Amino acid sequence: MSKYNAVDQMNQVHTFADLVQPDRVHTSLYTDPAIFEAEMDKIFSSTWVWVAHASELPDVGSYKNTYIGRQPVIVVRDRKQKVHVLLNRCRHRAATVCEGRKGKANSFVCPYHGWSYSLDGDLRGIPFPESYGNHIEKDKLGLVSLRVEEYAGMIFASFKNDIEPLVDYLGPAKKWMDLFMKQGGGYPIKVADAHRFRFLGNWKIQLENTTDAYHFPLIHKSFLSSVDQQTARMLDFVNGPGYVEDLGNGHSVMVMIPELIDLEENLDAPIPDRFTELAQQLRNEGYSDVEVRRIVRAVGGCGFNLNIFPNIACSMAFFRVLQPISVNETEIHHMALTMDGGPAIANQARLRLHEHFQGPMGFGTPDDAEAWERVQKGAQAGKDLWIMLNRGLAGEKLTASGRVSDVSAETGMRAAYQQWKKLMTSS
Missing domain, CATH: 3.90.380.10 (Naphthalene 1,2-dioxygenase Alpha Subunit; Chain A, domain 1)
Structure with a gap:
């Protein structure tokens, strides 16, 4: 989520527009921490971002850890050869579920409390589930999955489900x-x-x-x-x-x-x-x-x-x-x-x-x-x-x-x- 609220965004839009002229940009684009924070939301969480080349995921279970902006993600090929980009964050208490830079896995398991996820991000297992009673819905607690598209072996992901198709973005x-x-x-x-x-x-x-x-x-x-x-x-x-x-x-x-x-x-x-x-x-x-x-x-x-x-x-x-x-x-x-x-x-x-x-x-x-x-x-x-x-x-x-x-x-x-x-x- 953004570190600045909707009112801040409305006030900043005009400022952002003024900072980029046809032949120059303002130096604050390099130095202002508030602009950087806004970029993480308005750019890296709002457009297509490159995450991997297909050759980095040669087999079922092949994965790569990377970032979109500052958000850690896992790029992984599932058992049906489909590529997924998953937020590297357990849905229980937020621990990362995968730490290697790259490798092969059969599943992703949180080291803190043992919640386990399939390669496509679905929640598969919860240790000692009895204490939850009827207060947990496993089908809604899978790893957050991003939209993924590929062109020429280049894999891109986006947090926006309604974003334009990748081929249109690439033009x-x-x-x-x-x-x-x-x-x-x-x-x-x-x-x-x-x-x-x-x-x-x-x-x-x-x-x-x-x-x-x-x-x-x-x-x-x-x-x-x-x-x-x-x-x-x-x-x-x-x-x-x-x-x-x-x-x-x-x-x-x-x-x-x-x-x-x-x-x-x-x-x-x-x-x-x-x-x-x-x-x-x-x-x-x-x-x-x-x-x-x-x-x-x-x-x-x-x-x-x-x-x-x-x-x-x-x-x-x-x-x-x-x-x-x-x-x-x-x-x-x-x-x-x-x-x-x-x-x-x-x-x-x-x-x-x-x-x-x-x-x-x-x-x-x-x-x-x-x-x-x-x-x-x-x-x-x-x-x-x-x-x-x-x-x-x-x-x-x-x-x-x-x-x-x-x-x-x-x-x-x-x-x-x-x-x-x-x-x-x-x-």
């Missing part, structure tokens, strides 16, 4: 999700274990980062100095032909390397120098030339970042999931994508690339996290200052699916904050 983003799922090189996608870390900053600071090409050649100089010249030229995209597009409902895509939008196209293109050894190893293992080219292109990842509002980014070759902790703290999960059943040497190559940039000893993540924390620190300075989001606005054009501007434009951020405004001002 033009579906095209980019389909393209992103070509990462398998002919094999199904399998999500690797998450690399988790926290930074001292608001969740929206990270949300902005996924479609922010402007910072890349500046903050990631150390990373660019660590790669070969051919890769460095490929990543010199700020002045290139790429673009950022607003896809509606807060979603956006940043196309950095247009020739890598579709990993199934242009398979005849030369194999990059950094992958020649991998390609030869695959040939030595008996893979055909076409298979080698598909696998190698998949290892390198696609040429775009896709932001799905509010909490999931499909970024070149990995998922980035954000979890709000407080107004000034956020947890990030980086999850590399591998080829389920694919060649071990290709999956190893993908993981090494992931570690090079995203890993705890990598070049990219520490630099990004430092910048995010500096934004939060600087946001404490001044009482009535604004965050500028007007880059690329002058050249922005309307398309059939949204608005588009150059690759270093802040179009994606403007899209996210317009959705923020829509949700925060809704009744």
